[in-house]
Amino acid sequence: MYELKEPGGKSVCLSSGTAGEALEKLGLKGGAVAAMLNGRAVDLTAEIGESGDITPIAADSEEGLDILRHSAAHLMAQAVSELYPGTRYGVGPSIKDGFYYDMEIPGGITEEDLPKIEKEMRRLAKRAIPVERREMTGEEALAYFREKDDPYKVEIISELEEDHVSLYFQGDYADLCRGPHVPNTSWVKHFRLLSVAGAYWRGDEKNIMLTRVYGTAFAAEEALEAYIRRMEEAKSRDHRRLGRELDLFSLQNEGPGFPFFHPKGMVIMNCLVDFWKKEHTKRGYSEIRTPLILDRDLWIRSGHWDHYRENMYFTEIDEQPFAIKPMNCPGGMLVYKTQLRSYRDLPMRMAELGVVHRHERSGVLHGLMRVRCFTQDDAHLYCRPDQVKDEIIGIMKLCDYIYRDVFGFRYTMELSTRPENSMGSEEQWAIAENALKQALEETGSEYRLNAGDGAFYGPKIDFHLEDCIGRTWQCGTIQLDFQMPEKFDLSYVGADGKEHRPVMLHRTVLGSLERFFGILVENFAGSFPYWIAPVQVRILPVSGEFADYAGTVAAELRASGIRVEVDERDEKLGKKIRDAQTQKIPYMVVVGEKERESGGVAPRERSRGDLGSMSMKQFREVLAEEFNPLKS
C-alpha cells in the first residue's frame, strides 16, 4: 500500500495505480498536466511506486507550461515526420514563452509551410494519440535511433552518463526525453507556430545548420491570444520604429551598423551624458579622452592583435600600420603611464566616453542595440589589491542607482569566468574570479554564472537590461584585469618606497550609449521622462491670431532652459493636440483668447490631459516639480 498526501492535508491509500488516478481520488486532477511526486515531476500516467507527497502541476503554472510546450514540440516533430519523411531530429526544448525543435528536414521548409504543419498537428492532436514513456538501456535506445537513422539522437545518447534513458512514444514517433509529458496528444490544444530559422547543431558554427521551428503553446486560447497580441504591441515600441517616427536617429544603407543621430536624438544623448558626468564627478572620477586611431604595435602589445584582431579595423598612415580602437584600455593606460603614480593616488578612477569601432559580423547588427561604432561610458580604475572589492561594490551601487532609481529598469547580473582563448595564469584568474564573486555575495546580489564567457584578459560581472520583447542586452560590465598592467608595466610607488603593480578594473555602466539609448526608447515606448524629452513643451495657438502670444510664451520658457516648440501650422486645435500626442511630447500648452488676455496658459499633460487654465508662474511650478536628476 502506498499512502499519498497532498499539501492540503488530505491523503489517499492505493495498492496500485497512476499519479493521475491518485490525484483524481484526492479531487485534484482538474487542470493538471503532470504531478509532483516527492519533489519529482512525473507523468499522470506514471505508476505510483512509493508513498509520500503528491501535488498537481497545473497547466497554466510555470512548470505546467513548460511540460505543455515540451509536448507541443514533440507533437510538432511528429507532424513534421508525417509530412516530411526522412527528417532527422536534433533537440526540441521548451523555452521562455514557447518551444522550438531543431530538425534536418529533407528539402528544407519556409514559413509558408508552417500552416500546413500546424494543420497536421491539430489532426494528430484530435486523434488523442497516447503518449507513452518507456525506459530502456542506453544500448537499446542507441539501437532504436540507429534503426531510425537519426545520428543526432545517437550522438546525444552516446554522450549520456546514465545507463538508463527514457523515450516517449506517440504513434510511430518517439523521442529521447526526460519528461514528463501530457498523457495524450489531445492535451496540446492552444498552440501556434511562429517562425523558421537556422540553428547550428549543438550551437557550434562548425557544425551543420539545422532548421529550427519556433512555436508557442498555452493552457488556454485566451492566454495564447493575449501573448500574440502582446508581441504585436511590442512592435510598436521597437526602438527602430520609434527612432524614425520620433525623428531621433536613422540607419542608412551607406553606413551599415553606423547610426546617425538626429537633433532630437542628440538632445536625449546629451542629457544622458550630462547626467553621467555629474554622477561620475560626485563619485571621484576624472575624465580623459584618447585617440580613435593608434599605432598597431600598441595593439600587439596589449594582446588585442592576438585575441581580438578579427573584430578590428586597420588603416595606414604614411605607410605605417595603425588600428582603429575597438577598446579604450590601451590608450587609457598610456595616460596612466605619463606620470609616476603614488599609492596615495589610488584608487584612481579615470573615465572616458570612448568611441570604439568593432567589426561585427553582418548578421548580428540590430538597430542601435548591436552596431559597429559605439560610445562606451568606459572607466579604468587602478587600485591596490586591498581596494579592489570596495571599488567593485562602488560600481555595482552606481549601476543600481542609474538603472533602478533613475530609470526604473529591471536588470539581471551575470558572472563570466575564464574563456578558452585567454591570457594569464590559473592563479591570477582564480584570484580575479574570487574577488568578483565576493563582491556579489557581500552585496547579496542574485546572479547567474556564465562559465567561460569572460573577456580574454579577465573575468567580469555583466548587467543585462531587457528590450520590448524580452530579449536581454548587456549594458554595464565590471572586468577585473591583471594582464594589461603587466603587459604595459604599470606601477605605483608604495608606502615602502618600492614599485608595485596596480590592479586594473575596466567598467561601463550604460555600456554603449547607443544600446542604452535603444533600451531607453523601448522601455519608455518613446514617452521619455520630462528631463530627457527632446521637446518638453509644445505651444499650440488656437488659431493664427495667437501666434504672437505663443511666441512670447515660448521665448519666456526657453529663456529658462526649457525645450519649447510652437506649432504654428494653420490647423485646428484637435489636430495639433493629436500630433503633439503622437510625438509623445510631455506638455502641450494651449493659448487662445482667454490666455492672451490673462497672460496665462492652458497646459495639457500627455497622459493626464487638460490641466486647466493657469498663470505662467503656476505652470513653471508644475514643470519644476518634474523629476530631474540633472538639477540635484
Added chain:
RNA sequence: GCCGGUGUAGCUCAGCAGGUAGAGCAGCUGACUUGUAAUCAGCAGGUCCCCGGUUCGAGUCCGGGUGCCGGCUCCA
C-alpha cells in the same frame, strides 16, 4: 559569417497571368480662423536596392551583389 524571409514616393503599403507605376498619411499651395486626439480642395513627388541575364518588352522571371527583418554563432 551561416539559415530563412524581404527591399516599390519621406512613411505604411497595393501592383502576385512579364506590356514603361498607384492609394492613404506626410509635404507644398489655396480656402476656412479654428478651444482639447485627424477641416476641405488642388498640386507635386518614384534610377520600382544595385549589376548582369532571359525576352520584341522586366517592378514582375533567372543569376550575383548589397541593405534590412527573424534566428544561430558572436557580443557593449
